[in-house]
Amino acid sequence: MPTDPGSTTREVRSLSHADNFVHLKTHYVERALHSATAVKSLCCPAHKKLVPGNTLVDHVAQEHLHARYRCPYLNKEGVFCTEIFKKPGYTNGHMLRVHDTPNWSS
Numbered sequence: 001m002p003t004d005p006g007s008t009t010r011e012v013r014s015l016s017h018a019d020n021f022v023h024l025k026t027h028y029v030e031r032a033l034h035s036a037t038a039v040k041s042l043c044c045p046a047h048k049k050l051v052p053g054n055t056l057v058d059h060v061a062q063e064h065l066h067a068r069y070r071c072p073y074l075n076k077e078g079v080f081c082t083e084i085f086k087k088p089g090y091t092n093g094h095m096l097r098v099h100d101t102p103n104w105s106s
Contacts, residue, residue, distance in 0.1 A: 017082040021057045033057065073099055 025033050032039050038050035043064040051059045058074060061084070069085035071094060081098070085091050095104040 017057055017061070017084075020061060024057055024060065028053070028056075071095075071099075072104070 021033065027042055028039055032053045033056055034054060036052045036054055039053045039056060041049040041051045041056060041059060043060055055075075058070070062070065069091055071081040071083040071085075071091065073079040073081040073095075079099070083094055083098070085094065092104065095101045
C-alpha cells in the first residue's frame with residue numbers, strides 16, 4: 001500500500017536509478033519494488049495506473065521525469081543495465097563499448 005503520495009512528485013528528481021529506488025521504496029510495503037506484482041503508481045493521475053513493482057522506478061523516470069535515453073538493455077536477455085543518457089547518440093557508443101553490439105542503432 002502506498003503512503004504519502006504527495007511527496008513523491010516533489011522528491012523524485014534524480015536520474016539515478018538507485019536514488020529513485022531508495023526514495024520510492026519508502027512509499028510501498030517491504031519488497032514491493034522487487035516483485036512483478038502490480039502496484040499503484042503514485043505519480044499517475046488519481047493513482048489508478050498499475051505498474052509491475054519491479055519496473056516502477058523506470059516507469060517514473062521515463063513517464064514522469066522524462067529520462068528518455070535509457071540503455072535498451074534495461075531488462076533484456078537477462079541484462080539489467082541502468083545507464084541513462086542526456087542525448088540519444090550516447091546510447092550508440094554505450095551499446096558498442098559496454099554490450100558489444102556493433103549493429104545496434106537508435
